[in-house]
Amino acid sequence: MKKLFQNRLSLEALMSYMKHHKECFQYNAKLLFKNPMKLFLIIIPISIAISLVLVSYILIKNINNNLIDYEHEKIILFLKKDIPNNYVDDIKKNISKKNNIISIDFYTEEESLNLYSKINSRDNVVNNLSFNPLPKTIIIKRKVIDYDYDYDYENNDLNIFLENNAYIDSYSSNIIFLKKTIYIKNILYKFLIFALIFLILILINVINNYIKIEVTSNKNKILIYRIIGARNSYIRREYMYFPIVLNFLCFLIGFILAQFITRYFSNSIGDFLYSYEIQYSFLNISFVEAVLMVFFIIIIGVTTCKIVINRFLDEDF
Amino acid sequence: MVMISFNNVCKIYSGKKVFYDTSINIKKGDFIFLTGESGSGKTTFLRLISALEKPDKGDILVDDLSITKLNNNEISDYRKSVGIIMQDNYFVEDRTVNYNISLPLLVSHRKEINRKIRAVLDLVNLNNQGNKIIQSLSAGERQRVAIARAIIHRPNIILADEPTGNLDQNLSKSIINMLIKLSQYGATVVVATHEFNLVRELQQKIINISNEKIISE
Numbered sequence: 249m250k251k252l253f254q255n256r257l258s259l260e261a262l263m264s265y266m267k268h269h270k271e272c273f274q275y276n277a278k279l280l281f282k283n284p285m286k287l288f289l290i291i292i293p294i295s296i297a298i299s300l301v302l303v304s305y306i307l308i309k310n311i312n313n314n315l316i317d318y319e320h321e322k323i324i325l326f327l328k329k330d331i332p333n334n335y336v337d338d339i340k341k342n343i344s345k346k347n348n349i350i351s352i353d354f355y356t357e358e359e360s361l362n363l364y365s366k367i368n369s370r371d372n373v374v375n376n377l378s379f380n381p382l383p384k385t386i387i388i389k390r391k392v393i394d395y396d397y398d399y400d401y402e403n404n405d406l407n408i409f410l411e412n413n414a415y416i417d418s419y420s421s422n423i424i425f426l427k428k429t430i431y432i433k434n435i436l437y438k439f440l441i442f443a444l445i446f447l448i449l450i451l452i453n454v455i456n457n458y459i460k461i462e463v464t465s466n467k468n469k470i471l472i473y474r475i476i477g478a479r480n481s482y483i484r485r486e487y488m489y490f491p492i493v494l495n496f497l498c499f500l501i502g503f504i505l506a507q508f509i510t511r512y513f514s515n516s517i518g519d520f521l522y523s524y525e526i527q528y529s530f531l532n533i534s535f536v537e538a539v540l541m542v543f544f545i546i547i548i549g550v551t552t553c554k555i556v557i558n559r560f561l562d563e564d565f
Numbered sequence: 566m567v568m569i570s571f572n573n574v575c576k577i578y579s580g581k582k583v584f585y586d587t588s589i590n591i592k593k594g595d596f597i598f599l600t601g602e603s604g605s606g607k608t609t610f611l612r613l614i615s616a617l618e619k620p621d622k623g624d625i626l627v628d629d630l631s632i633t634k635l636n637n638n639e640i641s642d643y644r645k646s647v648g649i650i651m652q653d654n655y656f657v658e659d660r661t662v663n664y665n666i667s668l669p670l671l672v673s674h675r676k677e678i679n680r681k682i683r684a685v686l687d688l689v690n691l692n693n694q695g696n697k698i699i700q701s702l703s704a705g706e707r708q709r710v711a712i713a714r715a716i717i718h719r720p721n722i723i724l725a726d727e728p729t730g731n732l733d734q735n736l737s738k739s740i741i742n743m744l745i746k747l748s749q750y751g752a753t754v755v756v757a758t759h760e761f762n763l764v765r766e767l768q769q770k771i772i773n774i775s776n777e778k779i780i781s782e
Contacts (some may be wrong), residue, residue, distance in 0.1 A: 264671060264678070468655040475615065476669040476714070477645035479638055 268485065276489035279462070280497075290454050291498055297450045298502025298545065299509065300443035306533055308436045309518070313531045314521060315429055320350055323421045325386040331415040339386065339413065348391040360385040383417060392426055412521075425524050430525040450550045455491050459556045462487060471563070484557050491549025493523045499542050507532075567626075568722065568753040571779070578610055579581065583609050584620070591643055591755065593628075593721075596648040598747035598764045600773035607757035608652060609772060611724045614755065615649050616640045617762035626723065639727045645673050648715030648752075652723040654701040654707055662710050663695040669718040679753075685713045686742065697745040704733050712740060716747060723747060723754045729763070741767060 280287055322434070327336065340352050355363055360382040363375040369427075410419050410555075463470065471484050512532075518528035569591040576583045583606040591597060599607050612618045612627060616632045625632050632643055649668075656665050663682050670678045686692055689709040694702075702710065708728065715723060723744060729737035741756065741763060748754040754773075758764060764771060773780045 264675075268671060384672070469657050472655050472657065472668065473672070474641075475644060475649045475651070476649075476672055477641045477643070478672045479641040482672060 256510045257491050268482075269354075272291075272485050272487075273489045273493070275486065277493050279490065280493055283385055283544050290458065291501060292493065293450050294454060294495070295501035295505060297443065297447035298498055298541075299505035301440065301447050302506035302541070303509045303513070304440035304443055304531065305537075306506065307513055308433060308440065308533075309435055310510075310517065310528075310555060311429060314517075314526060318422070318429065319389040319392070320428060321392050321421060321423045321426055323388040323390060323419055325388065325410065325419045326382075327384040327413050328403060328417045329383055331384065332503050334392040335415050336384065336386075337385050338497070339415065343386075343388060343406065346409070347404070349406075350389040350391055351387075352389075352517050353387045355385045355387065357382055357384055361563050375458070392423075392430065420503075427502065428520075448543070448548055451495070451545060452530060452552050455494070455549050455552045457557050459487055459490065460560070462490075463557060463560045480558065484554060484559065485556060487553055488550060495545040495549045496542060499538075499545060503538070566593045567591070568628060569755075570626040571613075572619045572626065573608055574625060576613065576618070578609075584647060585623070586623070588623075589639070591753060591772075593753055594748055596745050596769045597744045597755045597768075597773045599755055599774065600759075600764060600771055602759070603759075605698040605774045607774055608726055610779070611726050611755065614722070614750060615647055615724055616643060623743070625665070626676050629643045630688050634760045638743075645669070645718065646749070648718070648720035650711050650715045650723070650728045652726040653709040653729070656707070656710065658698075658700050659782050660699065661698060662691065663697065663778075665699055666695075666713045666717055667708060668714060673718065675718065679719055683712075686781075689713045689740075699761055705736060708732055709736075709740070715738055719752075723752050725754070725756045728756060729758065729760060737763060738766075741774050745769065 255419060325339075327339075337353060340354065343349060343352055357380050359378050361377075363385075364382060365371050369535045390404075410416055470483055510532075514528070514530050518530075566592045569589075570588045571587055574584050574587045597613075599610060601607050607616065614627065614632075615618060615643060616635065621632055627643070630643070632640070637647075657668075666682055666685060667678050669680060675681075675703055682695060685694055690704065690710055691709055691713065695704065699707065699710065708730070712725075712728060715725070725744065728744070732740060737760065744754045744756060744765070
């Protein structure tokens with residue numbers, strides 16, 4: 249390209265260069281649809297692999313999006329009515345010494361009611377109450393040890409302290425819910441990695457085999473290009489559009505497939521979250537994410553194609 | 566002025582010496598008949614000049630450029646100045662004569678492609694055949710398309726391996742005369758052939774290859 253502009257800058261030369269790109273694109277598009285059975289055998293595995301990646305990615309994205317306020321364990325302590333103020337400070341001081349504590353917030357009876365009203369959007373109910381049923385409250389946020397599913401959240405030093413403190417009436421934690429979501433997320437992350445590896449292997453295998461067959465059956469044509477002085481880049485261009493056209497098509501099919509699968513799983517996740525009174529809202533992949541995904545698979549396809557052709561040119565000519 | 570120079574070139578194929586310590590010079594504008602028995606190394610000689618193969622030892626200079634030391638891209642650029650007619654002519658079979666002939670120009674992104682195609686088709690007597698698909702051509706027509714493809718980009722060197730193999734005597738003679746004419750315009754032409762009658766009749770320079778040696782006659 250650089251040489252083209254340096255030495256032979258003319259409209260006709262540029263047109264000839266562009267025309268070659270156009271011809272290569274058309275040739276590869278035709279090549280893909282020439283044999284429907286071959287097309288079917290190539291497109292199906294790649295599309296399935298792409299849809300698996302998309303499904304796991306969309307589900308992780310949705311879980312993260314819907315549980316944006318559920319990153320840490322939240323423990324709510326209801327204190328006894330007769331607790332002196334200096335004991336509240338003692339409790340806070342003791343809790344802050346425990347492991348993995350992120351924050352400790354104290355709320356008076358009135359503040360507790362306001363917070364309840366705010367979190368649950370129940371202003372009408374709260375405003376009509378003749379008395380305040382809530383006691384003084386402490387809300388503790390504790391870091392969740394993400395990948396340690398077996399961590400004992402019930403028999404650790406903080407929980408033992410809460411159980412044995414005479415001024416704590418009761419306490420509740422969302423840890424069971426968090427453990428379940430972390431477990432699901434961990435499985436989905438592992439599945440995403442597996443699906444990505446599967447996709448890369450499928451792409452490399454399919455494109456490697458297809459390009460090998462194509463260049464071997466067009467050996468004479470490539471020989472012509474060599475003897476008339478075509479550079480490797482010119483010969484490669486003849487086949488380079490194949491992975492681009494193929495992967496773009498596979499992404500479209502994989503995306504449609506992923507939509508059906510994610511809707512099914514999203515319903516299950518929605519039901520699960522609804523049982524914890526969390527409103528589920530579905531979030532699809534964005535345009536930028538789709539472009540990045542297409543770009544990623546095209547890069548793998550083009551690189552594989554380039555390596556196969558280069559090896560062929562180096563070995564046979 | 567020396568165009569092609571072999572300096573102590575050795576080429577060995579699986580233990581069999583094709584050339585051994587061979588040196589020869591070919592001047593610019595020369596028309597050379599390359600003769601020798603089958604398997605003597607005529608095709609290897611042409612493949613060495615076209616850089617399709619490298620010598621095991623020695624150096625080959627073309628227009629003072631050592632083609633044995635070029636990298637892949639430089640070899641490709643060098644081949645743009647060489648016109649090659651091979652023994653087995655290969656084409657893009659499902660495309661037209663025009664497309665096949667224009668390939669060297671397309672690869673180099675040259676100008677005025679259509680005008681050059683018309684001129685070269687006229688030269689090889691294939692007027693009005695440009696839009697025919699290669700598969701539909703006779704052996705003689707295919708040979709002439711190969712010649713047209715080799716000369717369309719006005720190469721400095723034309724290498725022809727049995728270019729008249731599939732042609733009748735009259736057409737063979739006219740093709741060789743055309744190559745001689747191109748040499749008179751400054752191109753260096755090397756033609757490997759078996760047709761000794763033609764060689765004797767046209768009285769041009771001869772290089773004979775025999776017993777690992779190249780002898781200029």
